[in-house]
Amino acid sequence: MLLWNPDMNWIRNPFPPAVLALILAGCSVAPVYERPQADVPAAFKEAKGDAAAAGNADWKPAEPADGIARGPWWHVFGDATLDGLEERAMAANQDLQAAAARLAQSRALQQDARAGLFPRVDAGVGPTRQRPSPASQGRPDDGPSQASTLWRAQLSVSYEADLFGRVASSVNAAEADAERSEALFESVRLALQGDVAQAYFLVRELDAVQALYRRTVALREQALKLAQRRFEEGDIAELDVARARAELATARSESLGTARARASAEHALAILLGAAPADFTLAEMPLVRSAPPVPALLPSALLERRPDIAAAERAMAAANARIGMARAAFFPRLDITAGLGTEASQFDNLARWSSRTFLFGPLVGTMLTLPIFDGGRRDAALDLARARYEEDVAAYRQTVLTAFREVEDNLANLRILAQQAAAQDEAVAASLRASQLSQTQYREGSVSYLEVIDADRNVLQQQRAAMQMDGERARSTVALIRALGGGWQAPEPVASASPRR
Known part of the structure; x- marks a missing residue:
């Protein structure tokens, strides 16, 4: 510890002008970040049908950006029950809570990195009890030595002058990581919203199928009573009664299978809502055909709206900043330390x-350090940083390709399902007419009861296929909205767990 002396001019200007200029004009060696190019088509191949051309008041074109709130896009279905389930999931889903906690962690790391831009100031007070050895004082080994107590009150300051951008690069990397976590949080939230909507429509589809089987069972019971009466009257053989009884049992069995699938779907929906299956019950509501039109945006806008693409891009930015950190390790490092206090x-x-x-300068070591030889450790660290950046570039481009495929898949699904639903409606109508004719002919005795059973089975099969198609269209609409990055509603205030950058 040096004593203060007003005549020591070097204290007033401890560095020559050249060194001061170097400190003040520190330069970064980090590479300039530019988002890599990704192949973007001019338009979606499947965006040529009604799903692309139709408009809807709930879908308002806006400047796309991954940083805007998506709003309650599920309102396009006009289902109050779905609205309530979505809000409940946003408040209680545990996966979303975990994603919010990961976002908070990344923001804490960002704050920790930014602390490196500022000096660190510490204060302390306390005693030191010491007995130096006689040899350390130039005396014989068996000479006298007295223990002494030294009280010290000190204010210390330490600061790394960011000569070559190491600290700035670490801050940039932490900021990009935080933005990536924010995008991942949005991705989890959008996925949860889509999962809730799809699970809900699955339950409603099964409700419609269950209602169909109840009607079928009632018709089968009537048919069995009719067959039993005609058998007793001697109009038909017992074989027809046995067939009617078998068809009734089959319908009841299939109804129970649908109930089992419905229970499993309801339990899965309860978990998405953050509730135990025993504490959640969804009233039966058969699915009503609904296919709200979803406008297809330009492919280039998809890069800005999809949170998973934004997360992949921020990962590249963080990897680029870490290349700067690895490069800065090849250059001198200046650590400025000082202490001011009293001793008694x-x-x-x-x-x-x-x-x-x-004290001005480090107590041990030097203020300015220059690495000379480390056996290739810094070269390896730089190669590692570059390789990770290339990995993130490839992952980004793959994420973009996957996003385009998901949009194309769901556009194709909706286009073809609309055509398929029209054809299925014709099949249902034709099967109903065939069933009516077969029953009339059976009563007249021109056909066997086996043909009536076949016709009834075909009606049930076609009606069930139509209901499954309605559920698939609703789920594909949700999947398309999710693939497009969410809804186009005007931005809303975002929850505190995910403030926008």
Whole structure:
């Protein structure tokens, strides 16, 4: 510890002008980040049908960006029950809570990295009890030595001058990581919203199928009573009665299978809502055909709206900043430290002016360090940083391709399902007519009861296929909205767990 002396001019200007200029004009060696190019088509191949051309008041074109709130896009279905389930999931889903906690962690790391831009100031006070060895004082090994107590009150300051951008690169990397976590949080939230909507429509589809089987069972019971009466009257053989009874049992069995599938779907929906299956019950509501039109945006806008693409892009930015950190390790590092305080043999004397002390520079080592040889460790770290950046570039481009495929898949699904639904409606109508004719002919005795059973089975099969198609269209609509990055509603205030950058 050096004593203060007003005549020591080097203290007033401890560095020559050249060194001061170097400190003040520190430069970064980090590579300039530019988002890599990705192959973007001019238009979606499947965006040529009604799903692309139709408009809807709930879908308002806006400037796309991954940073805007998506709003309650599920309102396009006009289902109050779905609205309530979505809000409940946003408040209680545990996966979303975990994603919010990961976002908070990344923001804490960002704050920790930004602290490196500022000096660190510490204060302390306390005694030191020491007995030096006689040899350390130039005396014989068996010479006398007295123990002493030294009280010290000190204010210390430490700061790394960011000469070549190491600290700035670490801050940039932490900021990109935080933005990536934010995008991942949005991705989890959008996925949860889509999962809730799809699970809900699955339950409603099964409700419609269950209602169909109830009607079928009632018709089968009537048919069995009719067959039993006609058998007793001697109009038909017992074989027809046995067939009617078998068809009734089959319908009841299939109804129970649908109930089992419905229970499993309801349990899965409960977990998405953050509730135990025992605490959640969804009233039966058969699915009503609904296919709200979803406008297809330009492919280039998809890059800005999809949160998973934004997360992949921020991962590249963080990897680029870490290349700068690895490069800075090849250049000198300047650590500025200073201490100011008082020292005295008694605590009462710490406040005396004569007890003041200061230290400028490290207590051990040097202020300016220059790496010379490390066996290739810095080269390996730089190669690692570059390789990770290339990996993130490839992952980004793959994410973009996957996003385009998901949009194309769901556009194709909706286009073809609309055509398939029209054809299925014709099949249902034709099967119903065939069933009516077969029953009339059976009563007239021109056909066997086996043909009536076949016709009834075909009606049930076609009606069930139509209901499954309605559910698939609703789920494909949700999947398309999710693939497009969410809804186009005007931005809304975002929850505190995910403030926008």
